[in-house]
Amino acid sequence: MSPDPLVFLPGFMCDARLFWHQMLEFSAERSVIVARLRGATIEEMAAQVLTEAPPRFALVGHWLGGLVAMDILRRAPERVAQIALIDVSPSSETPQMAGLREQRIARARAGRLDEVMLDEIPPENFPPDSTEAQAMMLQMAQDLGVDTFAMQSRALMRRPDQQRALRSTKVRAMLIAGEFDKICPPRRHEFLAELMPHADFRLILSAGHLSPLEQPEKVTMALRDWLAAPFLLK
Incomplete structure (x- = not known):
């Protein structure tokens, strides 16, 4: 039997280059799909991915893509064979953070997208000597554009709390975090691994919020271990 297709959901203002x-x-051994996140809310993005995804698949999501992955798991658990969440937080947005996002949208529309991206993911969320990863982050953001920044920012502002859905997860899960990530810190991923019934946690050393880009080999190794784990009997 051929392995399940692997669907990647990129993080905030990221595209396939993140993965x-x-x-x-993984493309040598199974179908690999990088989905685009389209929609005004997490729920709309999840519905769009489900429309285009194979009937059953393994799912990997980073930050915003991880939130979409959680919603896919909530609404269509029978279609998700396994789930991996990278540099994520399942909590809803705070009013203070929502206010900051509105200010950043206004600044991005005024031609300051690079500046607001460095506010979104400040340098302390990267490991030392990570200039290439930061440059790629800014390039992906410029290529996606200001309208996508506004859309994805407002989706984060409206996001639901997904902890209840994660608590009832019945599939094999992997939580991955970069050691320098302060936006979605490792301790939060450890908590999620304890919250989810069949989850493992992997700390990626010398990585921050963009761990698949900063330490690609280590993240690939963690995902390979996750994909090789035996399926659970439901």
């Missing part, structure tokens, strides 16, 4: 190493590694 370049994982795409190359």
